[in-house]
Amino acid sequence: xxxxxxxxxxxxxxxxxxxxxxxxxxxxxxxxxxxxxxxxxxxxxxxxxxxxxxxxxxxxxxxxxxxxxxxxxxxxxxxxxxxxxxxxxxxxxxxxx
Numbered sequence: 126x127x128x129x130x131x132x133x134x135x136x137x138x139x140x141x142x143x144x145x146x147x148x149x150x151x152x153x154x155x156x157x158x159x160x161x162x163x164x165x166x167x168x169x170x171x172x173x174x175x176x177x178x179x180x181x182x183x184x185x186x187x188x189x190x191x192x193x194x195x196x197x198x199x200x201x202x203x204x205x206x207x208x209x210x211x212x213x214x215x216x217x218x219x220x221x222x
Contacts, residue, residue: 146170149178 127135150173180189192198199207 142174146173149173149176152178 147170150170153173156179183189187195193200
């Protein structure tokens with residue numbers, strides 16, 4: 126058996142999740158994102174538990190997709206590697222003289 130405090134915590138968690146889903150669905154309806162998705166959302170509201178109501182969910186979309194694909198941005202790791210290589214080259218040139 127649960128204690129009353131545990132029951133309240135569980136109820137609060139469930140209520141938070143439901144409020145989040147309802148908020149995302151209302152955002153989606155207000156801005157009329159992908160009208161088919163709104164009707165699907167009404168049938169499957171749990172889809173918006175971890176999905177923002179403002180994303181279209183299409184990875185080919187410029188706003189929702191990977192910025193490296195659309196803008197040719199480098200990852201942080203690639204930038205670090207270039208920076209280390211740059212400083213290594215400078216050190217080699219200084220030591221060579």
